[in-house]
Amino acid sequence: MRELLRRSTFLKPLQALALLYGLWQLTAWCVPAWPSAHDVFRVLGADLRDPGFQHALLGSARRMAIGYTLVMAIGIGGGMLLGRLPLIDQVLGSVAVALHAIPGAAWVPLSIIWFGMTEQAVIFTILLGAAGIVMVSTDTGIREVPPLITRAARTMGAFGLRYFWFVVVPAAIPKIVDGLRLAWAFGWRALMAGELLTSVSGLGQLLNQVAKAQQLDQLLAIMLLIAAVGIGVDALIFKRLEHAVRVRWGLAS
Amino acid sequence: MRVELQHVSKSFRHNGQTVEVLHDINLTVAPGEFVCLLGPTGCGKSTIVNLVAGLETPNAGTILVDGRPIAGPGPRRVVVFQDAALFPWLTVLGNVEFGLRMARVPKTERHTAAMAYIKLVHLSKFAHAYPHQLSGGMRQRAAIARALVMQPDILLMDEPFGALDAQTRAVLQEELLEIWRRTGCSILFVTHNIREATGLADRVYVISSRPGRIRHVEPISTPRPRHAENPSLVECQRKILGVLEEEIEKVMRDELGESIHIAHDQAGPNRLREMHS
Numbered sequence: 001m002r003e004l005l006r007r008s009t010f011l012k013p014l015q016a017l018a019l020l021y022g023l024w025q026l027t028a029w030c031v032p033a034w035p036s037a038h039d040v041f042r043v044l045g046a047d048l049r050d051p052g053f054q055h056a057l058l059g060s061a062r063r064m065a066i067g068y069t070l071v072m073a074i075g076i077g078g079g080m081l082l083g084r085l086p087l088i089d090q091v092l093g094s095v096a097v098a099l100h101a102i103p104g105a106a107w108v109p110l111s112i113i114w115f116g117m118t119e120q121a122v123i124f125t126i127l128l129g130a131a132g133i134v135m136v137s138t139d140t141g142i143r144e145v146p147p148l149i150t151r152a153a154r155t156m157g158a159f160g161l162r163y164f165w166f167v168v169v170p171a172a173i174p175k176i177v178d179g180l181r182l183a184w185a186f187g188w189r190a191l192m193a194g195e196l197l198t199s200v201s202g203l204g205q206l207l208n209q210v211a212k213a214q215q216l217d218q219l220l221a222i223m224l225l226i227a228a229v230g231i232g233v234d235a236l237i238f239k240r241l242e243h244a245v246r247v248r249w250g251l252a253s
Numbered sequence: 254m255r256v257e258l259q260h261v262s263k264s265f266r267h268n269g270q271t272v273e274v275l276h277d278i279n280l281t282v283a284p285g286e287f288v289c290l291l292g293p294t295g296c297g298k299s300t301i302v303n304l305v306a307g308l309e310t311p312n313a314g315t316i317l318v319d320g321r322p323i324a325g326p327g328p329r330r331v332v333v334f335q336d337a338a339l340f341p342w343l344t345v346l347g348n349v350e351f352g353l354r355m356a357r358v359p360k361t362e363r364h365t366a367a368m369a370y371i372k373l374v375h376l377s378k379f380a381h382a383y384p385h386q387l388s389g390g391m392r393q394r395a396a397i398a399r400a401l402v403m404q405p406d407i408l409l410m411d412e413p414f415g416a417l418d419a420q421t422r423a424v425l426q427e428e429l430l431e432i433w434r435r436t437g438c439s440i441l442f443v444t445h446n447i448r449e450a451t452g453l454a455d456r457v458y459v460i461s462s463r464p465g466r467i468r469h470v471e472p473i474s475t476p477r478p479r480h481a482e483n484p485s486l487v488e489c490q491r492k493i494l495g496v497l498e499e500e501i502e503k504v505m506r507d508e509l510g511e512s513i514h515i516a517h518d519q520a521g522p523n524r525l526r527e528m529h530s
């Protein structure tokens with residue numbers, strides 16, 4: 001019985017995907033010049049074996065890795081600083097909120113002015129598109145330590161920097177992880193925007209190329225891959241991490 | 254450590270109104286003394302604990318520790334909170350080690366000390382479990398170990414055994430007395446259970462509610478180990494029960510409103526029997 005349940009939760013998303021696939025095939029029969037799912041997957045399969053495509057994919061991955069690392073460092077570091085220094089928080093806190101209200105794509109022109117049509121411009125776009133949310137959520141987590149936790153810590157002699165490091169920071173981790181998960185989504189979007197508008201070799205730039213060449217099947221294949229990576233990383237890493245943290249911190253069961 | 258509360262009053266602001274929770278509390282815990290606070294729910298027992306811990310400041314009066322006014326919380330006065338308050342990101346071991354870590358005790362030393370106290374509260378098998386994997390009673394025991402390992406001068410315990418079954422409670426009461434004998438620390442122990450109070454304490458303060466005042470002080474000189482049937486204990490319990498009976502009736506009248514007549518031979522004794530068990 002338990003085995004059956006486990007399999008059904010595994011089967012459900014597969015069934016949904018199969019249904020979508022079928023619907024797509026149907027629309028392809030009805031609409032002229034609209035590639036079928038089968039075609040698009042075949043194109044994607046061929047792309048993934050193509051060295052040029054692989055190069056572009058690796059380029060995107062590298063930029064995302066560098067950008068996201070910077071987002072984590074600057075977002076968490078900055079958020080902690082803001083949480084610790086209420087005076088600066090009043091000024092820079094609102095700046096951080098304003099920053100993260102600007103969509104990643106809107107940073108591309110500025111990045112290009114500063115860095116030219118370079119890889120750095122793309123990374124800078126990721127940073128500006130995603131660091132704000134990490135900063136704001138870290139700041140919130142730092143300032144909203146449950147009062148009972150603080151009380152227990154105080155009576156056991158936790159003060160100053162040790163209190164901050166051993167109590168405030170771990171207490172803020174659920175909020176920080178929330179921010180990191182959102183930052184992945186924001187950063188991934190910013191990466192695509194950056195690559196679309198600069199001519200740095202990557203998935204975004206490939207989109208540009210195939211669109212100019214009117215290759216609809218190629219375009220859909222690349223978009224499918226962008227969606228799959230975005231969802232896949234979120235589901236495999238961030239969703240799991242968030243759930244594990246929430247369980248341990250007693251926020252979910 | 255001697256703790257003295259002199260004419261302590263405490264008010265809270267609630268919905269724009271100031272409510273006096275404690276009024277003119279005078280209370281002493283002598284060095285090495287075991288003192289119980291007994292009173293109906295909401296009378297301000299936890300507030301007294303927080304005041305002594307230095308987590309709250311009184312609106313009037315002074316709180317002296319060894320003759321000096323207290324300046325905030327510190328590890329000489331450790332609290333076992335009413336709801337455990339373990340750090341969820343640390344294992345039982347990590348929680349018990351926490352205070353020692355703050356005191357910069359070297360790693361091997363604090364590990365040995367922590368494991369000894371974890372064993373004392375019968376949690377050795379769960380030393381590496383996280384709080385969310387424990388039952389309420391196990392969490393409470395971990396919190397007790399976390400406080401004891403600090404070897405504080407005074408241990409402030411806010412209904413520490415409230416969530417435990419009778420058997421575990423009896424075992425831990427014995428353990429607590431044993432630890433108290435061995436370490437010679439003072440204990441301020443909150444409970445709403447008359448048997449628990451008379452079984453443990455050198456002195457029981459009975460607190461009334463709204464505002465909390467000390468209604469009665471009952472010294473208990475019965476030598477330990479104490480048996481609940483001991484005639485002198487039963488006499489103490491009877492006296493405290495008499496004071497509480499009036500108090501509980503007052504609370505119920507307040508809560509249910511004057512219009513409802515409390516049948517003296519129904520509601521009252523039921524509530525009391527509960528407190529007595």
Ligand SMILES: Nc1ncnc2c1ncn2[C@@H]1O[C@H](COP(=O)(O)OP(=O)(O)OP(=O)(O)O)[C@@H](O)[C@H]1O
Pocket residue numbers: 265266267274292293294295296297298299300301335445
């Ligand atoms: N921070 C606060 N703000 C406002 N009111 C408070 C606050 N803390 C306590 N009170 C009020 O003070 C009163 C006493 O609370 P306290 O927690 O000390 O009671 P208690 O005797 O420990 O009760 P119980 O046995 O249920 O734990 C209650 O009426 C409560 O509403």
Ligand SMILES: [Mg+2]
Pocket residue numbers: 298299300335411
């Ligand atoms: Mg209480």
